[in-house]
Amino acid sequence: MSSPEVLIELDHVGLKYPLKRPLHGQRVHWALQDVSLTIYRGQTLGVIGSNGAGKSTLMKLLAGITQEDRGTVRRKKDLRISILNLGLGFEGTLTGRENAILSGMLFGLHRRTIEKRINNIIEFSGLGDFIDQPYYTYSSGMGARLGFAVAMEIDPDILLLDEVLGVGDANFAEKSSKALLEKINSDMTVVLISHDPHTIRRLATTATWIDKGVTQCFGNVKEVSARYEHFTRTGEKPVAT
């Protein structure tokens, strides 16, 4: 069996943020200190860690929004990598339809592609004729439904998920989490961030645990989540493997 294609590889990566005021005598904060991981095509990588572990920083780095300050990031060329943002670039005065098209283009789709998928979006969102009303007249639930419907049509090469599983009311929450689960379980490459080991165990095919910007372990989902749970109970870190 040939090994799956590597899409992104992080090798001892660190990333720092400048600080306005010095902290511990330093004007920078290393949000990621030493992170190594590999993302293969088709897998679902679960990233687990407590608050402040650097999970969101890692997302922005993977999405190409920020850049590493040390270590190396190897990325396959021309990948479309998107964080699942509900309502990316939505403007109050545009209608739901116009916002869906603008948002889809910001996500990286060609205008014609998103226009072809607009009917799917309208149908999934369940907004009906409201789609041609200006966005500022929408309730927050309607906005979330439209945002989610757009996000389901973007089909990036790598989908980055930051604990968004279900949105809207009970009905739509079920529909949306079902749609998302289908994406995760399909051959789409997904990176899923969570501080809940159950979510990771249920959905991920590989996992990594990050604490204070340092990779603690990488690999088998059960093993990684067990170690993380052990850590949250006892505060003991495993011996580096």
Place this chain on the structure above:
Amino acid sequence: MHPPSSFNSRYLAPFYRYFHIVLYKTYANLKGENEKTYLGCVWWIVEPLMNTAVFYFIFVYILKNRGPDFVVFLYVGMVVYGWFSNGLNAAANSIVSHAALMQQIWLPKALFPFISVSNISWKFCFSLVAILPLLWWQHAPPTLAYFALPVLIAIQYFVVIALGMPLAGIIPYFQDGRTVLSTLLSVFMWLSGVFYGREHVSAHLQPLFYANPAAALIEGYRAILLQGTWPDWRVLFLSLIVPACSLLLGLFILHKIDRQVTKRPI
């Protein structure tokens, strides 16, 4: 059917996508402004008219040194300089004003000056073109030289973006620069020939005067609209030297800060 070439997928398709993003964002901004105000796009003409009225009053009634034609002369200068200065301010702030979007998705940073300037450019084109019938009726009918008008508008659009590009990259790191820039731009209004023509600039200062693209552009529009003659292409061409250098510098800076500027709290 040909398979899409890599040139097509790597350069043309993104370009086409960015072009439509700029179109959509411009449309959204204009729609937003029109919906929030009662007079909407009427303001785009009323505002420069009000400014013109104030300066007309000062120059014609208080200083008593200008003839009756001065009002059209002044209006053209005000509109063109208004586009120049508002556009440059918007371009300089374009990265800062899209900070939230940049935290959600990667977009080439050079896109943001285009988004911010397009909105303003549309408004000023509107206020320039809307006044044309009045101009024909009161002043002079259109001539062949009007064919140069779209060229001038296109030049100005790119000049504003080119000059704003490096500023867009610097302002996130030096936000005090916004105040410096708007002060400089009000000073430059007096140096750009909004209130006077080339004949008031002594010959040895003229190269310096025209190194300022705003002055060269205002001169060009007046040639077409007031005298019905072709603009001085040589002067226009030379005034593009500074913007061209600025564009290269800007692309370099924006490339450098592309994935770094998002780490700063803005």
